[in-house]
Amino acid sequence: MTEEFFEKKLAAQPIAAIPGMIAFDIPVHGDNRGWFKENFQKEKMLPLGFPESFFKEDKLQNNVSLSRKGVLRGLHAEPWDKYISVADNGRVLGSWVDLREGDSFGHVYQTVIDASKGIYVPRGVANGFQVLSETVSYSYLVNDYWALDLKPKYAFVNYADLALGIEWHDVENAEVSEADKNHPLLKDVVPLTKEQL
Amino acid sequence: MTEEFFEKKLAAQPIAAIPGMIAFDIPVHGDNRGWFKENFQKEKMLPLGFPESFFKEDKLQNNVSLSRKGVLRGLHAEPWDKYISVADNGRVLGSWVDLREGDSFGHVYQTVIDASKGIYVPRGVANGFQVLSETVSYSYLVNDYWALDLKPKYAFVNYADLALGIEWHDVENAEVSEADKNHPLLKDVVPLTKEQL
Numbered sequence: 028m029t030e031e032f033f034e035k036k037l038a039a040q041p042i043a044a045i046p047g048m049i050a051f052d053i054p055v056h057g058d059n060r061g062w063f064k065e066n067f068q069k070e071k072m073l074p075l076g077f078p079e080s081f082f083k084e085d086k087l088q089n090n091v092s093l094s095r096k097g098v099l100r101g102l103h104a105e106p107w108d109k110y111i112s113v114a115d116n117g118r119v120l121g122s123w124v125d126l127r128e129g130d131s132f133g134h135v136y137q138t139v140i141d142a143s144k145g146i147y148v149p150r151g152v153a154n155g156f157q158v159l160s161e162t163v164s165y166s167y168l169v170n171d172y173w174a175l176d177l178k179p180k181y182a183f184v185n186y187a188d189l190a191l192g193i194e195w196h197d198v199e200n201a202e203v204s205e206a207d208k209n210h211p212l213l214k215d216v217v218p219l220t221k222e223q224l
Numbered sequence: 225m226t227e228e229f230f231e232k233k234l235a236a237q238p239i240a241a242i243p244g245m246i247a248f249d250i251p252v253h254g255d256n257r258g259w260f261k262e263n264f265q266k267e268k269m270l271p272l273g274f275p276e277s278f279f280k281e282d283k284l285q286n287n288v289s290l291s292r293k294g295v296l297r298g299l300h301a302e303p304w305d306k307y308i309s310v311a312d313n314g315r316v317l318g319s320w321v322d323l324r325e326g327d328s329f330g331h332v333y334q335t336v337i338d339a340s341k342g343i344y345v346p347r348g349v350a351n352g353f354q355v356l357s358e359t360v361s362y363s364y365l366v367n368d369y370w371a372l373d374l375k376p377k378y379a380f381v382n383y384a385d386l387a388l389g390i391e392w393h394d395v396e397n398a399e400v401s402e403a404d405k406n407h408p409l410l411k412d413v414v415p416l417t418k419e420q421l
């Protein structure tokens with residue numbers, strides 16, 4: 028842990044490349060036991076720009092995945108918003124690709140996230156990450172419900188598409204799912220319309 | 225990980241000793257990358273008994289703490305409900321003491337929790353845990369907001385009170401906070417009234 032991990036001031040930074048995407052600095056309090064953080068706190072984060080619309084339909088799901096070093100998951104743009112975070116001492120290289128029709132289609136954003144960051148990802152933006160630490164607990168909130176039979180309707184883009192310009196580490200040896208190997212290249216993705224989201 | 229960790233069926237088990245407390249079995253899906261779980265899924269869990277009242281005031285906070293082996297946190301009964309979980313491969317000994325006035329005042333429940341469990345803890349029930357693994361990521365949802373200046377109003381009971389009959393491991397050497405060392409014994413706790421919760 029670097030000094031920068033602890034006691035950041037809660038703050039929000041809009042990501043210019045991808046409209047609606049927001050990076051939050053999350054205060055992490057360390058002590059003799061380990062650390063504690065308010066990973067999400069509605070009352071403090073709404074005024075900073077966390078969209079009220081996230082809660083519009085009163086739906087809530089919290090997903091957690093545990094992954095080993097070198098694992099790469101993504102890039103997935105399901106029709107719901109995501110608030111992404113790391114729940115342990117791990118680190119991931121987060122990557123996002125805008126799949127919404129319009130000027131920002133194909134725009135990419137990348138950043139390393141640890142437990143002192145929280146990332147708001149609007150629906151229509153494909154989400155993915157590669158694990159940089161031995162393991163990582165990746166935890167996120169979403170506002171609609173996944174279903175296996177709807178999967179064919181979700182949007183994806185291939186993590187290995189060179190046109191994205193994403194700088195993965197040793198991507199040839201990344202541990203991925205069979206599904207993720209077979210997603211389309213960006214040039215073959217049909218931009219998502221407002222009606223689809 | 226034992227076989228019992230993966231692919232449990234989502235299920236809810238009311239805890240008889242502490243009215244309103246519920247233990248959920250959470251399905252964890254393992255694959256070549258690690259695992260994935262729907263840690264909380266409102267649409268599936270409300271019909272199983274997760275209280276709709278949790279969302280009544282539209283408040284939401286997600287807390288995450290990271291703790292080393294032997295750390296013990298608790299026992300705290302703030303005026304909000306909690307949905308408790310483990311977000312990595314760690315394990316904790318969870319312990320709960322009912323501090324609400326009535327027949328169940330002083331009742332205790334203990335169980336080991338890993339990522340395949342989720343525990344609903346109603347307000348007025350003191351919550352605590354001891355870390356059994358090298359580290360643990362402990363993640364929970366609450367429905368009201370903590371404030372430092374309100375801390376004197378929160379209810380606590382001392383983890384080391386023998387009257388509780390909690391079977392901690394090597395409690396003399398547990399790593400705790402100064403605050404937790406100084407909480408009252410059960411016999412000195414004034415039961416919480418409905419109005420206080």
Ligand SMILES: Cc1cn([C@H]2C[C@H](O)[C@@H](COP(=O)(O)OP(=O)(O)O[C@H]3OC[C@@H](O)[C@H](O)[C@H]3O)O2)c(=O)[nH]c1=O
Pocket residue numbers: 090092100101102103105154155173204253260261262
């Ligand atoms: C997303 C999801 C998945 N699952 C199951 C299906 C599989 O058995 C297992 C893993 O599912 P994957 O789609 O392979 O998960 P993953 O590749 O990790 O993708 C997820 O994490 C990254 C996120 O970007 C993405 O939204 C989400 O699909 O979990 C569920 O039971 N519920 C879900 O909500």
Ligand SMILES: Cc1cn([C@H]2C[C@H](O)[C@@H](COP(=O)(O)OP(=O)(O)O[C@H]3OC[C@@H](O)[C@H](O)[C@H]3O)O2)c(=O)[nH]c1=O
Pocket residue numbers: 056063064065287289297298299300302351352370401
């Ligand atoms: C609960 C809480 C704490 N904090 C800060 C205060 C301290 O700097 C730091 C740790 O707080 P503690 O009260 O020492 O946390 P802990 O002993 O881990 O207790 C918490 O976890 C166990 C839970 O049972 C309990 O609700 C909660 O108080 O985090 C916050 O900023 N926000 C919070 O919501």
